[in-house]
Amino acid sequence: MENESVKPGHSLSCAGDICRLESITPLARRLNCLDMHKIANICIEDIPHLIGAKLVSLYVLDESSDILHLEKHNHPFLINNIVSLNQNPPSPMVAAVRSKDLILVSNMDSLQKNSGMGFQRPFSDNYETKSCIIAPLICQSRVVGVLNLTDRVDGGEFGAPEVSVMELFRQLVGASIGNVELFEKTQKQAQTDGLTGMSNHRTFYETLEAELRRSQRYGGQLSIIMADIDNLKPINDNFGHRAGDLAIRQISRRIRACIRQIDIAARYGGDEFAIILPNTALEDAIGVAERMVKMVSSSPITWDHNKIDLSVSVGVGQYGGDCCPGEVTKATDEAMYEAKQGGKNRVVVFEQKDPV
Secondary structure (H helix, E strand, O other): OOOOOOOOOOOOOHHHHHHHHHHHHHHHHHHOOOOHHHHHHHHHHHHHHHHOEEEEEEEEEEOOOOEEEEEEEOOOOOOOOEEEOOOOOOOHHHHHHHHOOOEEEOOHHHHHHHHOOOOOOOOHHHOOOOOEEEEEEEEOOEEEEEEEEEEEOOOOOOOHHHHHHHHHHHHHHHHHHHHHHHHHHHHHHHHEOOOOOOEOHHHHHHHHHHHHHHHHHHOOOEEEEEEEEOOHHHHHHHHOHHHHHHHHHHHHHHHHOOOOOOOEEEEOOOOEEEEEEEOOOHHHHHHHHHHHHHHHOOOOEEEOOEEEOOOEEEEEEEEOOOOOHHHHHHHHHHHHHHHHHOOOOOEEEOOOOOOO
């Protein structure tokens, strides 16, 4: 007698169920990693085979901007690279992410008609069928992405067996993506100064060593700027350390406003900053340093109704790949202290002396 609880086209034999379970276990093990590339490959290459889907796309959510970014897909046609969660009316994918619930769509046209919502579906004509699964990826009750699967291989509709598998995988994939994000956040925190968001002292030296090796291998010069905050101790003594922290943060922002994205700015010490400018002529580096001095001193900060003037003393130097990190920082540091001893709020250039 036919089992009426199973929809036609979706029946699975016991052997099929066992085969599917045997396929899930190794995939679950492979998903337990910190490699986003491997996770995306499993989502695009392995999971679709397990449930019989032709087309799949993986989006990862940037919670700070409420934007889904396309991580990987196997579509032979154009799809959206980014999708805003703030779109109105929402697409079915956005609706699923907002609800956090997996959505099984038997017929997309019927869903749109019955819901009374004008879904955005700019690429709907590219699909062979109207059935799809939209699976928000969940990590500790929050959405970290979404996996979309459509066009069943046999041309039929997705049903309860596929939903059961995807309910499991959306938790497994979500946990893996969440672990990657947590690992990357931890790595970034280990490399970053907590007060300014700049690279920290250790990261500066690691980057400097790498850039010097690059210069040695490929040629070219490396420019370094070191800046020391003038009068930070009097600011701390007169207004308190919170005012001093505000001064450090403001100066760090003004310094970063003067450099390029490829330049590396670090908080070198309590009141000292260091900037690496790859492939930068000394003349250009001097121009950047002078901009920093002018930018920092351009306006005071206000603390408890008191105006506090800011300034920095800056040293600049240019070095080849034959120098070691200690030599580079020592020489630039000396130029910086010469600027401080010469009246502060100024730039001094380190000039290499020819050997006698």
